[in-house]
Amino acid sequence: MAELAAQLKVSVQTIYDLRSKGRGPRGFRVGAQLRFRESEIDAWVARMELADEQRHAGGAS
16 A cells, blocks of 8 residues: 555555545455555556546636
């Protein structure tokens, strides 16, 4: 979790908050540790980028 937060330059709490709102990457537990597949992180980032592009394209004239 800390590696993902560092990669995105956000806090670990931000990742937890996004996940609790259903907006974070899908993960799985290994014991007490939450893990993420790189492919899921890549897909999640791509979805966020697309959503951001669509938001900003809607306001452009």
